[in-house]
Amino acid sequence: MTTAFVTRSTRASRIAMIIAVLALIVLAAAPWWAGRADLRLMGEIFLYLALACLWNLMAGYAGLVSVGQQAFVGFGGYMLFALTMFGGLHPVVAILAGGVLAAIVSVPIAILVFRLRGAYFAIGTWVVAEVFRLSFAQVSSLGGGSGSSLPVDVVRSLADSRSGREALAYWLALGAAVVVIGVVYAFLRTRRGLALTAIRDSEVAASGLGIDIWRTKLEVYVVTSAFTAIIGGLIFLQKLRISPDAAFSVNDWTAFVIFIVVIGGIGTLEGPIIGTLLFFALRETLADYGTAYLIALGAVAIVVMLKAPKGVWGLIRDRFDIELFPLSYRVRTRDDHQGN
Amino acid sequence: MSALLSVSDLSKSFGAVIVADETSFEVAQGAAIGILGPNGAGKTSLFNLITGAMTPNAGRITFDGADITAVPAAKRCKMGIARSFQVPQPFGGMTVFENALVGAVQGAGLSGREAEAHVLDVLEATGLMNKANVRAGSLSLLDRKRLEMARALAAKPKLLLLDEIAGGLTDAECVALIETIKNVHAAGTTIIWIEHVVHALLAVVEKLIVINFGKKIAEGAPKTIMDSPHVKEIYLGVDPHA
Incomplete structure (x- = not known):
């Protein structure tokens, strides 16, 4: 009899890892080879990638379909402004502090909205985000409803030259995307990640097998909220200007993010990456057509949901049985010890 | 008794x-x-x-x-206490092995190689060894029932x-x-x-x-x-x- 053993890496995942490292080196050097506009666009892509990856963890795995994550994007943005302007913190420190504060704020919110189920939960999170928007619009020292710009001395504290600042903002965005993907991947590989994946597929069976569903969801909600706030801080560090409508925009920070995750493939790590690339490809080619661009996005979303409910990555995975992030366990016997 | x-x-x-x-x-x-x-x-x-x-x-x-x-x-x-469900509730996106691993890790509190070895034993006992890498969502009814049993047994x-x-x-x-x-x-x-x-x-x-x-x-x-x-x-x- 052959002895069976368990492995997690596959040939596809090893190749993907090498390509990812090479791509990362090329991207990290972008300030030397890319133009200003391209650098800005790529920075935006990385931040959307991070947001999509976080929303996917929360909605795709933990089943928390929130349409209110703009609450934390805006919160993180406003914390950047408040803590640098009134606290005298360095912008990067302020952004990280914003993440910690968001984690603290997210706990009572979770206790409140976790009482709601399904569509009611979604609406509840949206209401919370609106409360955030209206509250920050009341703070006159942050510009009230019309918002404010990041003071020149705060901007200068990042780097002396404009190109230096733009490079820094780019690297922070790239770093944030890498950290978020790395953290989500590392989390999913642990026993808690296994529990979360089980919850994704069947809550009733998961709870019967010893998984504390409420607590697992709470952990995911708190962690994603904290990271979402950090990404929010980085978004408004790029923009240098904040207003309640921009900070708490459901369109920009939630609708587009959901679109990315759904067309890419919800409940997979690869999905948000593919979705982000598709979304920006569509946006850059169709942006000149005004409203027709949004109509096209809607049409794409409807077609994908009807024809490929598991997204583009779901189609690829079902056809080729591959996985770029090695999360699966593969049982092999000694005589077929071949990666695939 | x-x-x-x-x-x-x-x-x-x-x-x-x-x-x-x-x-x-x-x-x-x-x-x-x-x-x-x-x-x-x-x-x-x-x-x-x-x-x-x-x-x-x-x-x-x-x-x-x-x-x-x-x-x-x-x-x-x-x-x-572990159970099987009358209407099978597999973790459809996970493989058979991973389904049982949830029971071993979360229910029985095992970890690492010990958990993996226990799951392999359970799959052997329930006749699912040759399906270990198959996604549970694509199993036949009989195999889903076996999986219900395997997952519960994995929780010891x-x-x-x-x-x-x-x-x-x-x-x-x-x-x-x-x-x-x-x-x-x-x-x-x-x-x-x-x-x-x-x-x-x-x-x-x-x-x-x-x-x-x-x-x-x-x-x-x-x-x-x-x-x-x-x-x-x-x-x-x-x-x-x-």
Whole structure:
């Protein structure tokens, strides 16, 4: 009899890892080879990638379909402004502090909205985000409803030259995307990640097998909220200007993010990456057509949901049985010890 | 023998629908008992109450010496209660191996190679070894039922609750299943088995409980129960006076 053993890496995942490292080196050097506009666009892509990856963890795995994550994007943005302007913190420190504060704020919110189920939960999170928007619009020292710009001395504290600042903002965005993907991947590989994946597929069976569903969801909600706030801080560090409508925009920070995750493939790590690339490809080619661009996005979303409910990555995975992030366990016997 | 599970005066209703009506019984350590009753009698609800998927309106459940009436479902599994679902609930996006691994890691608290080795043993015992890398969502009904069993066994339960695990199987498949359950029982696991395939049930259990409309109406040795006119009337629809 052959002895069976368990492995997690596959040939596809090893190749993907090498390509990812090479791509990362090329991207990290972008300030030397890319133009200003391209650098800005790529920075935006990385931040959307991070947001999509976080929303996917929360909605795709933990089943928390929130349409209110703009609450934390805006919160993180406003914390950047408040803590640098009134606290005298360095912008990067302020952004990280914003993440910690968001984690603290997210706990009572979770206790409140976790009482709601399904569509009611979604609406509840949206209401919370609106409360955030209206509250920050009341703070006159942050510009009230019309918002404010990041003071020149705060901007200068990042780097002396404009190109230096733009490079820094780019690297922070790239770093944030890498950290978020790395953290989500590392989390999913642990026993808690296994529990979360089980919850994704069947809550009733998961709870019967010893998984504390409420607590697992709470952990995911708190962690994603904290990271979402950090990404929010980085978004408004790029923009240098904040207003309640921009900070708490459901369109920009939630609708587009959901679109990315759904067309890419919800409940997979690869999905948000593919979705982000598709979304920006569509946006850059169709942006000149005004409203027709949004109509096209809607049409794409409807077609994908009807024809490929598991997204583009779901189609690829079902056809080729591959996985770029090695999360699966593969049982092999000694005589077929071949990666695939 | 001391009782592993003791259910006393357990009641549960949804509006006018009564699924458990002052039900009381005890299951001895190492016993194997079967539960019979017509469709809608409250058999699965009884399992839901024992596993904590439902909270009773009244009554008490004691397991392994501790009152677990208010203990959440996840904790009960860690204490040693695992079940199979009548309608299989596989983790569809995960492989067969990963499904069972959830039981081993979360339920039994194993980790690393130890958990993996235990899962491989369970897959071998339940005949799923050749499907280990298959996504559970694409399994046939028989394999889904096997997976229900494997996942519950991976949690190393002291008390295993089987809910119509033999329903829909061919005779040959049923024989293999009975063999597996007998082995699990022989290894010391206490079993409560809900089943309509009576011959499968009788091959394993040493006691039967019959329920109807949420009420326990008979309890005793399988032969006595199966010969009881009252049970025949309720369960088989036989008129005792005919």
